[in-house]
Amino acid sequence: xxxxxxxxxxxxxxxxxxxxxxxxxxxxxxxxxxxxxxxxxxxxxxxxxxxxxxxxxxxxxxxxxxxxxxxxxxxxxxxxxxxxxxxxxxxxxxxxxxxxxxxxxxxxxxxxxxxxxxxxxxxxxxxxxxxxxxxxxxxxxxxxxxxxxxxxxxxxxxxxxxxxxxxxxxxxxxxxxxxxxxxxxxxxxxxxxxxxxxxxxxxxxxxxxxxxxxxxxxxxxxxxxxxxxxxxxxxxxxxxxxxxxxxxxxxxxxxxxxxxxxxxxxxxxxxxxxxxxxxxxxxxxxxxxxxxxxxxxxxxxxxxxxxxxxxxxxxxxxxxxxxxxxxxxxxxxxxxxxxxxxxxxxxxxxxxxxxxxxxxxxxxxxxxxxxxxxxxxxxxxxxxxxxxxxxxxxxxxxxxxxxxxxxxxxxxxxxxxxxxxxxxxxxxxxxxxxxxxxxxxxxxxxxxxxxxxxxxxxxxxxxxxx
Numbered sequence: 193x194x195x196x197x198x199x200x201x202x203x204x205x206x207x208x209x210x211x212x213x214x215x216x217x218x219x220x221x222x223x224x225x226x227x228x229x230x231x232x233x234x235x236x237x238x239x240x241x242x243x244x245x246x247x248x249x250x251x252x253x254x255x256x257x258x259x260x261x262x263x264x265x266x267x268x269x270x271x272x273x274x275x276x277x278x279x280x281x282x283x284x285x286x287x288x289x290x291x292x293x294x295x296x297x298x299x300x301x302x303x304x305x306x307x308x309x310x311x312x313x314x315x316x317x318x319x320x321x322x323x324x325x326x327x328x329x330x331x332x333x334x335x336x337x338x339x340x341x342x343x344x345x346x347x348x349x350x351x352x353x354x355x356x357x358x359x360x361x362x363x364x365x366x367x368x369x370x371x372x373x374x375x376x377x378x379x380x381x382x383x384x385x386x387x388x389x390x391x392x393x394x395x396x397x398x399x400x401x402x403x404x405x406x407x408x409x410x411x412x413x414x415x416x417x418x419x420x421x422x423x424x425x426x427x428x429x430x431x432x433x434x435x436x437x438x439x440x441x442x443x444x445x446x447x448x449x450x451x452x453x454x455x456x457x458x459x460x461x462x463x464x465x466x467x468x469x470x471x472x473x474x475x476x477x478x479x480x481x482x483x484x485x486x487x488x489x490x491x492x493x494x495x496x497x498x499x500x501x502x503x504x505x506x507x508x509x510x511x512x513x514x515x516x517x518x519x520x521x522x523x524x525x526x527x528x529x530x531x532x533x534x535x536x537x538x539x540x541x542x543x544x545x546x547x548x549x550x551x552x553x554x555x556x557x558x559x560x561x562x563x564x565x566x567x568x569x570x571x572x573x574x575x576x577x578x579x580x581x582x583x584x585x586x587x588x589x590x591x592x593x594x595x596x597x598x599x600x601x602x603x604x605x606x607x608x609x610x611x612x613x614x615x616x617x618x619x620x621x622x623x624x625x626x627x628x629x630x631x632x633x634x635x636x637x638x639x640x641x642x643x644x645x646x647x648x649x650x651x652x653x654x655x656x657x658x
Contacts, residue, residue: 193214201306201314205299208318212298215323216291216331222522223332223522224284230525233334237271241281243273258339260436261480265444266429267382268336283334290331290338297342298322300349301611301645307352308345308609309649317611317648320549321345321641328543329518330637332525336383337517337637343380347390350376354398354414355610362478363410367417370395374418378425384638385443386625391415393617400606409598439479448486454507454630455489457499461506462630505588508623511632512588515542518633546640547582549647550590556650557597557612560605567604591636594643595620615642 195549206565209337229237239261242250251261266395279285302318309317321327330338350373357365373394379385395418399411426442434440453459453466472484493500531540558568558575577594598605598616605613606653619639 194338203317204306204311204315205302207315208298208302208322209295211319212295212322213291215328216294219328219331220284220287220291224282224287226529227283227332227522227525228233229283229334230521231335232264233521233525235264236272236334236336237281237283237286239264239269240273240276240286243270244276244281259478259634261478262433262437262441262443263447263449265336265383265385267379267384267443268339270382272334272340274486283332285518286334287332290333293339293342294327294331295322297327297345297641300342300345301641301648304345304349304352304609304611304614305645305648307356308611309363309651313648313651316651320644320648324549324640324644325545326515326518326537326637327640329538329542330521330634332444333518333521335517335521335594335634337634340380340384340387341398341638341641343376344387344390344618344638345645346609347373347376347380347387347394348618348642349437351398351614352610353399354395358399358401358618365415366399370398370414370418371421373398374421375425377418381422381426382443385447386621388419388422388426389621390618391419393424393621394418394614395562397610397613397617400603433479438477441479441619444481445479448484448489449480450629451489452485452492454503454628455492455500457496457503459503459506459630461503461508461510463630463632504627505586507626507629507631508588508592509586511622511626511633511636512591514539514587515546515633515636517632517637518542520633547587547590549640549644551579551582551595552591552647552650553615553643554594554597555560555584556646557594557601559650560601560608560612567600567602570600574600591619591639592623595623609649611642612646615639615646619641 239249242248249261249266250258254257270464272289275285275289283552292503295406298318298321301321301397302314305314305317327338327341350369352415354366354373356368358371374391377387377391377394380390392415395415396411399414430440430442437445439445451468453464456467457465468483469485470480471488475481475484516539519535522538523532523535554575574593574597578590578597581587581589622636622639
């Protein structure tokens with residue numbers, strides 16, 4: 193995509209792509225006939241079947257009534273629905289699509305790393321993603337987190353593509369590439385609505401090197417441009433919701449549900465069956481019920497802010513202490529094909545791998561050259577705290593430490609390579625999101641590709657310059 197296209201790095205990109213595809217195709221070959229959709233995947237599969245038949249995002253009830261729906265985001269079922277229309281409505285088709293997008297994420301991370309590191313370190317970064325046991329083993333899951341992770345990684349790659357032309361000062365070229373960044377984020381938003389925040393953030397990262405008197409105005413302008421294109425991608429669906437759901441919604445109508453679950457004083461921090469407030473028991477409209485749940489949650493939070501804040505560590509622990517998404521899904525789908533030992537083994541492998549990746553990311557950040565001695569000392573102190581918690585029960589503290597250590601770096605990190613700052617941005621947004629709503633290990637999976645790539649850079653020790 194840029195002048196970095198030296199032949200060794202191009203060959204390495206193909207190596208990363210091949211490794212990622214072979215690993216995922218092997219899992220798909222084993223899983224396609226064994227693991228039917230389960231959990232949220234059952235819903236996505238049924239909606240995708242209806243999309244493939246031209247029936248749209250509608251739900252067929254047992255009594256034969258068909259209603260418009262928007263509880264879950266439209267992006268993933270629409271994506272696999274398109275594949276079903278071409279290749280047939282079989283879970284293996286969705287798994288293959290997951291595999292292709294997962295491989296693309298590995299390529300995106302490799303190309304990001306190639307901008308910041310020698311070929312060997314960049315290849316290592318790409319392979320860490322290509323062979324990540326959590327990402328590879330989650331390929332058969334008809335769930336949206338893996339696809340979101342891939343699209344967000346591609347959005348970070350697009351941000352680096354914008355950064356490539358910033359030194360030239362060619363504003364039209366910067367604007368065109370920023371628009372593409374917004375489109376990629378828009379697609380990610382249709383799969384996972386909170387991804388919208390990456391449009392302005394990634395654009396800000398991309399144009400951070402702009403200097404001069406108009407730097408601030410240009411930065412705001414390009415961030416607004418990326419956001420506008422992301423919203424434009426979602427606009428047709430938003431209009432559909434306004435017309436069909438009796439209430440406007442950007443993508444989906446489950447924010448109130450999730451906020452209420454995360455405001456349950458008896459919560460473990462993870463998902464739990466929703467406790468329907470008395471005020472919402474007679475509200476049957478899907479969007480109306482979500483709005484009612486949102487009002488009830490907001491009322492509880494304003495009346496009991498301390499109790500609600502006390503749930504934050506539980507929510508972050510549920511998201512980052514242990515993922516186990518692949519083993520959970522496969523076991524839930526077919527306990528005979530993936531029994532307790534399979535589930536446990538996948539969980540252990542993924543946890544050890546991800547903790548090792550995070551340790552490398554922390555150390556790499558500490559080894560980077562910060563702006564001052566005081567900042568270096570503060571960074572090492574925070575990184576040290578993170579490493580202490582990394583292999584203990586409260587591993588979420590280590591993830592938070594990575595974000596805090598990056599913030600200590602200030603503009604030196606922002607002006608450095610895109611990969612580390614994008615990884616920290618995605619992690620920070622995920623921490624904040626699930627501190628507010630509720631946690632689950634599979635939600636942390638969205639951060640895996642970019643953090644894994646950041647870990648690969650430790651072998652190159654890229655310098656952060658003020």
